Amino acid sequence: MRILFNIAHPAQVHLFKNSIRILKDRGHDVKVTAVNKEVSRYLLGTYGIEYELVGEAKNSLWGKAVELLKIEGYLYRISREFRPDILVGGVGNVYVAHVGRLIDRPSIVFDDTEHAKIEHLLMDPFVTLIVTPSCYLKDLGEKQIRYNGYHELAYLHPKYFKPDPSVLESLGLSKGDTFFLLRFVSWTAGHDIGQKGIGNRIRFVKEIEKYGIVLISSEGRLNRELEKYRVKIPPEKIHDLLYYATLYVGEGATMASEAAVLGTPAVYVSSLARTMGNFIELEEKYGLVFSYNSESKALEKALDIIETYSDREWKEKRKRLIKDKIDVTKFIVDLIEKYHSHIAR
Structure with missing residues (x-):
């Protein structure tokens, strides 16, 4: 399976780093792209995750709108070359939803931010699955999958995190x-x-x-x-x-x-x-x-x-x-693999 992860925020490096490693270890072909925001690139380098840069985070609404088009242009070209079976992103990842629709491939977004109204307005009509904690306040319809955990447990569960004094x-x-x-x-x-x-x-x-x-x-x-x-x-x-x-x-x-x-x-x-x-x-x-x-x-x-x-x-x-709570990293990996098996039948 070919999986594209798009990292749009430093927290998403942590959210997906263990899943990326496990999926690679299982023989899947994983591509990582990133939007340059705060320490995202530093963290990707620190964890040894190779990536392609697709854009820069902007502060103003106008800047965000212009950059959205640029990012999606880069992501589209990379996706046409890589040919992912599934595109994956974190909170409000409009990019993978739009590009996934353009190349006719499913997109999965892991979201835990109910008040991200603009992102949901732009993303929800195009994304394939929206995965949220079970305590998420909104009902997003048939695209929503709930799990018994929090994003932070994907990297701070004792199975993956040992504090260094x-x-x-x-x-x-x-x-x-x-x-x-x-x-x-x-x-x-x-x-x-x-x-x-x-x-x-x-x-x-x-x-x-x-x-x-x-x-x-x-x-x-x-x-x-x-x-x-x-x-x-x-x-x-x-x-x-x-x-x-x-x-x-x-x-x-x-x-x-x-x-x-x-x-x-x-x-x-x-x-x-x-x-x-x-x-x-x-x-x-x-x-x-x-x-x-x-x-x-x-x-x-x-x-x-x-x-x-x-x-x-x-x-x-x-x-x-x-x-x-559950092992969230295991859940992410299993969901991606099972969903691909489902659509491949």
């Missing part, structure tokens, strides 16, 4: 140190435009810092006063750091979900709070994520978690979650 040494930290990882986003993704998170970032950081060491991960530039908190580690080490953190607080939804499945309490601050099924389930069923569109309420909850923190309590919550 050396990341702590590189920052002068030790196991058991109290430190907090904060994440600020740039709000330039298509589904993020017009949204907001933490307004007074300096005040927020200063309040958290009273209780321990603050480290900041940020998509964009930081205020001069906050730049000194920026964590300087290789991007592929961020999950190790997140595992050992006392608390995650931030505007980044993906990192909040990652913290949860690692057993690190997460406080998500965004005007998009409680619009996604995975966050609602992670809060109401597992008590691992707490979502707020109020900055003051988010800070209050963060401080409450810090003051009552017990590592054993949070890791036990993680064990319960892992026990309940």
Whole structure:
């Protein structure tokens, strides 16, 4: 079987990296294309995944529209040469849906973002299958397949992820140190435009810092006063750091979900709070994520978690979650193989 994976966001490198490896090991011919966004190319190189670049991520709606056409043009030419049996993409991957229809091949998109309205408007009429967590809030019709898990479990399940404590040494930290990882986003993704998170970032950081060491991960530039908190580690080490953190607080939804499945309490601050099924389930069923569109309420909850923190309590919550959920990478591989067998008959 010939499979084309299109990577449109750094998180999709993690989502598909294990599936790509397994499919190759099973003898399938796998082609990877990528849109240059943040650290996507760096991660692909780090994990030894060969790829062809098809475009650049843009910030404005006009820029995104123009680049969409360019990306699909490149992807179409590559697909005509590679002749994939199936095209695969992550959240809002309009490109594989459109190109798949153009070359008369099925496309599968793994989505967990209900509020990505523009992407769904452009993608859903053309995509073959939309695969979502079982807790996804919307009914997408006969094209939708639900699974009992989260995207993040494709790479942070204990079967695939073992935390490396050396990341702590590189920052002068030790196991058991109290430190907090904060994440600020740039709000330039298509589904993020017009949204907001933490307004007074300096005040927020200063309040958290009273209780321990603050480290900041940020998509964009930081205020001069906050730049000194920026964590300087290789991007592929961020999950190790997140595992050992006392608390995650931030505007980044993906990192909040990652913290949860690692057993690190997460406080998500965004005007998009409680619009996604995975966050609602992670809060109401597992008590691992707490979502707020109020900055003051988010800070209050963060401080409450810090003051009552017990590592054993949070890791036990993680064990319960892992026990309940499936091996998502195995599910991805099996779905691709079984769907190809179905259409090949």
